[in-house]
Amino acid sequence: MNISTEDKEKYTIIELEGEVDLSCSPDARNSILGVLEGDKSLLVDLAKVSYIDSSGVASLVEGYQTAKKQSLKFGLVGVSDAAMSVLKLARLDQVFPIFDSYEEYEKKDD
Amino acid sequence: MNISTEDKEKYTIIELEGEVDLSCSPDARNSILGVLEGDKSLLVDLAKVSYIDSSGVASLVEGYQTAKKQSLKFGLVGVSDAAMSVLKLARLDQVFPIFDSYEEYEKKDD
Amino acid sequence: MTIETLFEIQFPAKAERLCLIRDLVKRTAEEAGCCSELSDRIVLAVNEACMNVIQHAYQGDELGVIMLEMLNNEGKLHFRLVDYAKPIDLSSVKPRNLDDLRPGGLGTHFINEIMDECDMGHLEEGKGNYLEMIKKIS
Amino acid sequence: MTIETLFEIQFPAKAERLCLIRDLVKRTAEEAGCCSELSDRIVLAVNEACMNVIQHAYQGDELGVIMLEMLNNEGKLHFRLVDYAKPIDLSSVKPRNLDDLRPGGLGTHFINEIMDECDMGHLEEGKGNYLEMIKKIS
Ligand SMILES: Nc1ncnc2c1ncn2[C@@H]1O[C@H](COP(=O)(O)OP(=O)(O)O)[C@@H](O)[C@H]1O
Numbered sequence: 001m002n003i004s005t006e007d008k009e010k011y012t013i014i015e016l017e018g019e020v021d022l023s024c025s026p027d028a029r030n031s032i033l034g035v036l037e038g039d040k041s042l043l044v045d046l047a048k049v050s051y052i053d054s055s056g057v058a059s060l061v062e063g064y065q066t067a068k069k070q071s072l073k074f075g076l077v078g079v080s081d082a083a084m085s086v087l088k089l090a091r092l093d094q095v096f097p098i099f100d101s102y103e104e105y106e107k108k109d110d
Numbered sequence: 111m112n113i114s115t116e117d118k119e120k121y122t123i124i125e126l127e128g129e130v131d132l133s134c135s136p137d138a139r140n141s142i143l144g145v146l147e148g149d150k151s152l153l154v155d156l157a158k159v160s161y162i163d164s165s166g167v168a169s170l171v172e173g174y175q176t177a178k179k180q181s182l183k184f185g186l187v188g189v190s191d192a193a194m195s196v197l198k199l200a201r202l203d204q205v206f207p208i209f210d211s212y213e214e215y216e217k218k219d220d
Numbered sequence: 221m222t223i224e225t226l227f228e229i230q231f232p233a234k235a236e237r238l239c240l241i242r243d244l245v246k247r248t249a250e251e252a253g254c255c256s257e258l259s260d261r262i263v264l265a266v267n268e269a270c271m272n273v274i275q276h277a278y279q280g281d282e283l284g285v286i287m288l289e290m291l292n293n294e295g296k297l298h299f300r301l302v303d304y305a306k307p308i309d310l311s312s313v314k315p316r317n318l319d320d321l322r323p324g325g326l327g328t329h330f331i332n333e334i335m336d337e338c339d340m341g342h343l344e345e346g347k348g349n350y351l352e353m354i355k356k357i358s
Numbered sequence: 359m360t361i362e363t364l365f366e367i368q369f370p371a372k373a374e375r376l377c378l379i380r381d382l383v384k385r386t387a388e389e390a391g392c393c394s395e396l397s398d399r400i401v402l403a404v405n406e407a408c409m410n411v412i413q414h415a416y417q418g419d420e421l422g423v424i425m426l427e428m429l430n431n432e433g434k435l436h437f438r439l440v441d442y443a444k445p446i447d448l449s450s451v452k453p454r455n456l457d458d459l460r461p462g463g464l465g466t467h468f469i470n471e472i473m474d475e476c477d478m479g480h481l482e483e484g485k486g487n488y489l490e491m492i493k494k495i496s
């Protein structure tokens with residue numbers, strides 16, 4: 001798995017790439033919680049995720065809940081088919097704010 | 111493994127593609143001996159071979175020897191790195207006629 | 221009636237080994253005739269089962285060993301996962317209520333959703349635990 | 359001194375299974391630190407050893423089972439290949455003279471060229487045969 005972070009004016013992007021499994025989901029979790037500790041809204045880009053297991057999903061849930069508590073925005077962007085089918089199985093596709101693109105997020109955020 | 115055969119005026123080309131291993135080398139052998147039975151010279155194209163084991167190499171040796179007995183030409187063309195390192199290990203790179211391209215073969219054949 | 225053993229593998233109970241196991245299961249499932257989508261789901265379930273052994277049965281002890289066996293019983297894939305950890309509390313093995321959102325508690329839900337049959341139990345003489353999962357593929 | 363078990367797999371003695379075994383060995387060798395070129399050579403040798411079990415020890419009997427164990431002993435990869443066929447004639451296991459060109463007789467040559475150490479023998483009580491191969495990788 002690769003993690004890259006990009007700071008925008010109003011939010012931070014964390015892009016996860018590759019297989020988000022038990023061997024690396026703690027890293028994803030740390031990055032996610034790190035951004036939220038810095039009091040920034042967060043979009044997690046899942047476009048390049050080829051596999052995600054329940055530990056990766058748990059990191060997203062934790063991010064979502066932490067953001068909520070701190071009244072920060074949290075969303076998923078460009079969710080790959082592989083990731084979406086796992087979110088659906090967990091019935092989280094109805095819980096997470098999911099955006100096709102950053103533009104879509106920015107429009108809705110206005 | 112994929113086998114494709116192309117008839118030229120003076121020779122036939124058999125192109126092997128993928129992994130030439132014990133599960134499919136009998137098919138390669140049959141194709142090779144089939145062409146030689148038809149009294150045609152044969153070039154085996156190994157450009158797209160990603161793996162070859164000793165059973166695949168044995169089919170080439172058998173083709174080479176059969177062609178020799180029948181006074182037909184037999185050569186290898188565009189040998190991939192993967193195939194070449196196995197031929198070298200078998201010290202067959204000095205035995206088989208090896209050509210970079212069909213043009214090279216045709217020039218030498220004149 | 222023929223049961224075909226596809227493989228039986230033993231590997232250390234480490235998260236780093238799971239990627240390899242996923243590949244092995246995916247390829248074997250596809251060779252047994254699963255489409256890519258079905259094999260992805262099967263891989264997810266088997267991966268979750270292995271994760272649970274690593275995290276809960278062995279509680280992170282990387283000296284633990286996991287055995288995974290995969291069989292094809294006439295169009296039904298059988299998985300048998302064995303650990304040699306202390307006998308687990310079988311009654312604790314259940315997913316969270318999906319409406320009660322919290323991190324975790326999804327693995328057993330994934331397994332139950334994906335597999336047709338699951339059976340978990342203790343090995344003889346307190347030697348460990350097993351999980352058997354069956355998935356019809358044709 | 360630590361010996362790390364990487365995996366132990368049992369699989370049917372069929373040519374169709376070899377592709378999967380090659381993938382497993384390649385990935386595991388690379389994770390253990392081999393470069394692509396070295397892992398390709400190791401894969402070739404292990405594949406030839408499995409082929410010999412399929413063709414010569416089991417003589418094509420696809421009900422036969424092969425066990426392959428891969429260990430990392432501080433920078434030396436150890437492979438142990440076991441079959442449960444009749445005890446083989448150990449003196450017959452040798453490559454052809456490379457100058458005496460004929461189809462076949464290369465597998466043992468590849469194994470000997472690639473591996474640093476090889477040891478073949480019978481299991482206790484005529485239960486089968488083993489081949490141990492060691493390759494230094496660092
Ligand atoms: N192999 C196992 N050994 C022991 N306990 C298990 C095992 N699998 C599951 N459990 C128990 O079932 C619970 C739910 O598991 P699961 O749905 O996979 O979610 P999670 O692993 O995230 O807690 C675990 O928290 C654990 O208590």
Ligand SMILES: Nc1ncnc2c1ncn2[C@@H]1O[C@H](COP(=O)(O)OP(=O)(O)O)[C@@H](O)[C@H]1O
Nearest residue numbers: 410411414415446450451452462463464465466
């Ligand atoms: N695992 C084995 N069991 C029995 N005989 C073997 C085994 N491996 C090799 N041999 C013997 O050694 C010979 C040489 O093997 P090898 O060099 O691999 O070439 P090939 O398999 O093409 O004959 C074989 O023909 C066979 O007689």
